[in-house]
Amino acid sequence: MATHAPHAIAIEAAKTHVSYGELHDRAYTIAGHLHALHAMPGSVVAVCLPRSADQIAALLGCWWAGAAYLPLDPAWPAARLASLIEDARCSALIAHAPLGHRIAGAVPLIQPGDAAPGVDIIPTARSADDLAYVIFTSGSTGKPKAVEVTHGNLAALIDWHRNAFSVGEATRTSHLAGLGFDAAAWEVWPTLASGGILALADDATRADATALRDWLVAKRIEVAFAPTALAEPMARSPWPADAALRVLLTGADRLTVRPLPGQPFAFINNYGPTESTVVATSGVVASKGDAIPSIGHPIAGTRIHLLDADGNEAKEGEIAIGGAQVARGYRGDPALTAARFVDHATLGRLYLTGDLGAWLADGELAFRGRADQQIKVRGHRIEPAEIVAALNRLEAVSASMVVTHKGELVAYVVPAEGQEPTARDLRADLTNVLPDYMVPGRFVRLATLPLNSSGKLDRTALPDPIAHAMAETIGGRAPSTPTEARLLEIVCSVIERTDIGVDEDFFLLGGHSLLGTQVVVRARDAFGVELSLFHLFEGRTVETLAETVERLIIEKLDSMSAEDIQRMAAL
Incomplete structure (x- = not known):
């Protein structure tokens, strides 16, 4: 596009527009700075910029210099940012001062707007095996894991996305995923590779379901991703019949609701760990049905196998992923790479997710939770998503999440507009559809569900359920004796x-x-x-x-x- 249509709009942000030609020039300047620092294939450059055209130009500039990028969110604590830059063995940092100076350490700092270095850059040829980006994901040990994703992995995702959702020149796509979340790559690169228009949502809009819906309508967005906690209330909200949105993608947490009948868009549930380049399975969620929505079918080029404890294929078991999008491994951790990225005797190279799944009669895949996070309450094995699904079907509830606290089930509830349910009301409704052992003992009212910077539910931000328990009743009977x-x-x-x-x-x-x-x-x-x-x-x-x-x-x-x-x- 930068060559044959340089004036076509690439990025919309607030009231500014950046053309493909302008994006090319900004990326070229960044690549020049990195070339002067001897960036090459295998190098990793940290990019810690707010959501902006400069941020996307910096990512593209890393590729033109032959390097991979490490996306970092400036909202994260400085100590964490500095640690991730060091752990990823970055060769440069692109960031604004003063944050950049605080987190760079011994790594050279490049600031957007720095004068061009005066060198001619020819974009470095890349092979499918070269690194495209490195991205950190949470580790079960408490230490983040740096996943290495190649250009071949990313190209497979882009090809599937463009074909599956008919993304082409001038297709309007939103960008609102967390900057350190791999879904951002899913929003950005298929759009720009197709000559589409990428519209950047501001932080206030991207954190509120109602505001986001209105923004998507006003911006005439055609394809949008929203993390589960935002997508659920949007799918259950009314939309104008003439809304341009035709595809609403979701993922990140367990989906528990179905869209209202007659929505103008297809509601698509997606599943995939970072280690499989964002998406491994995908499927349309029908408005009718009582079961928790499935996670769909394997996408093009991806294989899904369910393995039992002996590593044999089964109808239920651990989800193992094979195919073009399985990442290279964990940067700087060969032992963990060998443990999770395995060469199966008959199935080839697989990533072992630690997630549990089951094949359904219609060929779709049901997600059964984490193998290492099974919940037991009073001797009963509990699937919190079933309780959330039951809560979210209640008229009085807009959104909810369920956790355990000191061995007790606790429901955090966002009431629907105009509703003031008591804990007794909610408990009574749930006892009609759930066994007693699955009915939460406490309910806590929230204005909104807390999200972390990646758009996932942030359980660490939940208020204490004892101190903030919802009233059981309004005017419950007091003692009379x-x-x-x-x-x-x-x-x-x-x-x-x-x-x-x-x-x-x-x-x-x-x-x-x-x-x-x-x-x-x-x-x-x-x-x-x-x-x-x-x-x-x-x-x-x-x-x-x-x-x-x-x-x-x-x-x-x-x-x-x-x-x-x-x-x-x-x-």
């Missing part, structure tokens, strides 16, 4: 909450046999009766338990002699 008052005090102390009434079900509040034993022991001490755990299982509420305690007190008094009663009265 001294017995109820004392028992309610005991129960509240044991389950660490103060917002319940005497008619609340102890076990639906998160109580279980171990906590129940504490309640029984304290009640025995308080009332001097032989209360048992059976009484609590049978009665379940403070109200009923108080009736049992009072009955046991009367039975005890009836069995006592007059002398025993006089002795007790004298104490």
